[in-house]
Amino acid sequence: MSTHAEDDVIAGAPVERSRASAPVAPNADHAVASRTLTFDNPRLRKDFAAQGAFLYLEDFLAPEVTAQLVHSARALLDEVNRNYLPGHKQGGSVSRHTIDRLAPFIAELYSSKELIGWLEQLSGDKLQVSPADDPHAYALYYYTRPGDHIGWHYDTSYYDGRRYTLLLGVIDESSCRLDYELHTRNPDVPDQPGSVQIPPGGLVFFDGDKLRHRITPAGPNEMRVSLTFEYVTDPNMRPWRRFISNMKDAIAYFGFRQVFRQMASRGKDRA
Numbered sequence: 001m002s003t004h005a006e007d008d009v010i011a012g013a014p015v016e017r018s019r020a021s022a023p024v025a026p027n028a029d030h031a032v033a034s035r036t037l038t039f040d041n042p043r044l045r046k047d048f049a050a051q052g053a054f055l056y057l058e059d060f061l062a063p064e065v066t067a068q069l070v071h072s073a074r075a076l077l078d079e080v081n082r083n084y085l086p087g088h089k090q091g092g093s094v095s096r097h098t099i100d101r102l103a104p105f106i107a108e109l110y111s112s113k114e115l116i117g118w119l120e121q122l123s124g125d126k127l128q129v130s131p132a133d134d135p136h137a138y139a140l141y142y143y144t145r146p147g148d149h150i151g152w153h154y155d156t157s158y159y160d161g162r163r164y165t166l167l168l169g170v171i172d173e174s175s176c177r178l179d180y181e182l183h184t185r186n187p188d189v190p191d192q193p194g195s196v197q198i199p200p201g202g203l204v205f206f207d208g209d210k211l212r213h214r215i216t217p218a219g220p221n222e223m224r225v226s227l228t229f230e231y232v233t234d235p236n237m238r239p240w241r242r243f244i245s246n247m248k249d250a251i252a253y254f255g256f257r258q259v260f261r262q263m264a265s266r267g268k269d270r271a
């Protein structure tokens, strides 16, 4: 037994203890409905449209859902894939494939009919979950080291239809902000800058091709974790765009092993 393992035993096996103390996973549909039924949804839909397909809610998730996500975010710290793209991005992420193995409640929340139905009301679009081999379908993003950030970008859709991003605040012990600019793709409306900090349980929902946004750099001893869900209106993707999208994911987010392992296993299935 290693010294480290002995320490674990003496300290009450923190890894096992953290698993044992996992809060009981709520029913995703019930938990979402318990919140969305209390909202003024026609008003939120108007706000979403008026802001060029963007909405921020400071308090969205039911507390038991937030607690579950916080637990998962901490439990998955050892699974984080770190990336550094000079001038664009520095941070960590955990892809859907790892989430499927180790935090299945997140997958349930992602595919919750109540959640998707509510997002459809907001957007006015029929939404679908992303294909099974898209590592962005749901992912956790970690900002845990000084300078972790993402520079200005759009969540460009490589799909034939629109791509919507839902960001959920999970842990925010940081000075990081989501800075954004509304209406940049609409020549008839002046650009409108904004900035929010997303507290645990908070929500941002937007059309990825319309919202220019960034996450500002983390400072020392800070930690921020957000959960991102991606929904599409047409899951078809042309092969060339699929290639670009996979390369981007491998380099900027999840690593080649995560992204291409999935493709390889699909290839075997076909063979």
Ligand SMILES: [Fe+2]
Pocket: 153, 154, 155, 213
């Ligand atoms: Fe983004």
